[in-house]
Amino acid sequence: MADALSFEKFYNIINNEKIDTGASYHGINPFTGEALWETPVATEKDVNSAVLAAHKAFKTWSLMPWEERSKLLKKFADGLEKYKDEISDLLGKESGKTFPNEAQWSVPEKVLKETADVRIVTQYPPVGVVAGITPWNYPFQLAILKIAPSLMTGCTIVLKPSPLTPYSALKIGEIAAQIFPPGVVQVLGGDDKLGPWITKHPGIAKVSFTGSIATGKMVMAAAAHSLKRVNLELGGNDAAIITEDFDIPKAAQLASIAAFLHSGQVCMGTKRIYVHESVHDEFMKHFILIVKNFKAGEGFISPIQNKMQYEKVKSIYQDCQKLGYDFVVGSGKIEDRAGGYYVEPAVILNPPEDSRIVQEEPFGPIVPVLTFGSDEEVISRVNDSAVGLGATVYCRDERRAWQLAGSLDTGSVWVNGGLKMDPVALFGAHKQSGIGGELGPLGLTYYTNTRTVTYWKESVKDETNGVKQNGETVALFA
Ligand code: NAD
Numbered sequence: 001m002a003d004a005l006s007f008e009k010f011y012n013i014i015n016n017e018k019i020d021t022g023a024s025y026h027g028i029n030p031f032t033g034e035a036l037w038e039t040p041v042a043t044e045k046d047v048n049s050a051v052l053a054a055h056k057a058f059k060t061w062s063l064m065p066w067e068e069r070s071k072l073l074k075k076f077a078d079g080l081e082k083y084k085d086e087i088s089d090l091l092g093k094e095s096g097k098t099f100p101n102e103a104q105w106s107v108p109e110k111v112l113k114e115t116a117d118v119r120i121v122t123q124y125p126p127v128g129v130v131a132g133i134t135p136w137n138y139p140f141q142l143a144i145l146k147i148a149p150s151l152m153t154g155c156t157i158v159l160k161p162s163p164l165t166p167y168s169a170l171k172i173g174e175i176a177a178q179i180f181p182p183g184v185v186q187v188l189g190g191d192d193k194l195g196p197w198i199t200k201h202p203g204i205a206k207v208s209f210t211g212s213i214a215t216g217k218m219v220m221a222a223a224a225h226s227l228k229r230v231n232l233e234l235g236g237n238d239a240a241i242i243t244e245d246f247d248i249p250k251a252a253q254l255a256s257i258a259a260f261l262h263s264g265q266v267c268m269g270t271k272r273i274y275v276h277e278s279v280h281d282e283f284m285k286h287f288i289l290i291v292k293n294f295k296a297g298e299g300f301i302s303p304i305q306n307k308m309q310y311e312k313v314k315s316i317y318q319d320c321q322k323l324g325y326d327f328v329v330g331s332g333k334i335e336d337r338a339g340g341y342y343v344e345p346a347v348i349l350n351p352p353e354d355s356r357i358v359q360e361e362p363f364g365p366i367v368p369v370l371t372f373g374s375d376e377e378v379i380s381r382v383n384d385s386a387v388g389l390g391a392t393v394y395c396r397d398e399r400r401a402w403q404l405a406g407s408l409d410t411g412s413v414w415v416n417g418g419l420k421m422d423p424v425a426l427f428g429a430h431k432q433s434g435i436g437g438e439l440g441p442l443g444l445t446y447y448t449n450t451r452t453v454t455y456w457k458e459s460v461k462d463e464t465n466g467v468k469q470n471g472e473t474v475a476l477f478a
Helices: 044-060 066-082 084-094 139-152 167-177 194-200 214-224 247-262 277-292 307-322 373-381 398-406 440-445 458-464
Strands: 011-015 017-019 024-028 035-040 110-114 118-123 129-134 156-160 184-187 207-208 229-231 238-241 272-278 326-331 346-349 366-372 390-394 412-417 449-456 464-468 472-475
Touching: 011 044, 011 167, 035 167, 044 129, 044 156, 044 184, 044 194, 066 084, 066 139, 066 167, 084 139, 084 167, 084 373, 110 129, 118 398, 129 139, 129 194, 139 156, 139 184, 139 207, 139 440, 156 167, 156 194, 167 184, 167 194, 207 214, 214 229, 214 412, 238 247, 238 373, 247 277, 247 366, 247 390, 272 277, 277 326, 277 346, 277 366, 307 346, 307 366, 366 373, 373 398, 390 398, 398 412
Parallel strands: 129 156, 129 207, 156 184, 207 229, 238 272, 238 390, 272 366, 346 366, 390 412
Antiparallel strands: 011 017, 011 184, 024 035, 110 118, 118 449, 326 346, 464 472
């Protein structure tokens, strides 16, 4: 399958074949509300074929030396690069995004003990067929974040994008089919039945899931049936802490981007801002000025991607308005606009700590700003949450910054900006924000099993590794 790609037709990919399932549906362009292209709905039979193909491919793919797999992944990256403009256009139409970094991954075995008698080694064999399930907010990057570590560790994959944004992932599948052996990468689009079919399938060894906490719990329950491994990358409620010694106009600039990028539809975006009381007025002066210039549908204030999310964001605005919270930017009213789901940005000043806007992840362009008096107090308020994805600390005093960072119950802490993932570092989570993590050497190990090999050296075997019982040598538990 080495033909040029059409960006007008979409297929599921099984065993490097384009599969037309007969049934189809279409996504919606969130900028205009217009229908996008028809796209296939997978059946349960398709899931079985995809898992079977991935199983067959696993037998040879997992034995391929990682240098060769790595070469193919590089070719795959080049293949994606070739269609960069077309994929960017697709992403714009289904949600609007940028490109990921490349990375090199492998999990070398570890020698844990080496003495005259024994060598103990941990090996990391691939776990098997992985199911990758992704949400609608970063359809390209998150698909790559599932495919690359699966393939690098020797796993094969069945990828399921969100039904709201299937397009770029299906094209990734077609590009992968031009490069990898059949069965290594499957991509299935479908309806709400597809996820449960995949997570209950006994042929899947691991589910790498990114999405909401509620669905993550269902995925884990379904995986329990055959004790599948799970990686859960779920929602968060990331806080930013701004101390009084930081450059306040700069803090306002950085925090405004972290909170409003992609209209707040970013899992690691800032969802609540805590400012030291002594610099609060100065911060608000700058922050309000910046956010007042943000306009729905312009720059990074994109439309809300889908109707369900739009209704959720609306209900948070209405809750703040009904309870009389202080809208220092925005009015709290959301007027339905023809075309896309546009929401004007809003800033809420000092709502109660137990309000929905402080406790929930709105996933929309609205953020509360709160004040704090001491580091101890702000740490306790930030940590008093059922979730713990990430946090940001803006603090010039290095010792204090490390102390703050080290006290937060979150998988990531960014200090003084740079709120992004780095391929060398695990992106993990605490509490209900998830289990496991992605990226970095540790992230790769989540796509493997471990195998401990204890090798008794021949020369000393009889004396050290056995005891005589009735003249027979038997194993000794050391
Ligand atoms: P979602 O949970 O509704 O859907 C995610 C995926 O799960 C979709 O592909 C969906 O079709 C599938 N799915 C739905 N029900 C399923 C089931 N029963 N079994 C298996 N799969 C099922 O999430 P969403 O609304 O698409 O995404 C938004 C959420 O994702 C937010 O909470 C956000 O914080 C989170 N998110 C987290 C990260 C992270 O890395 N932690 C990154 C991006 C988004």
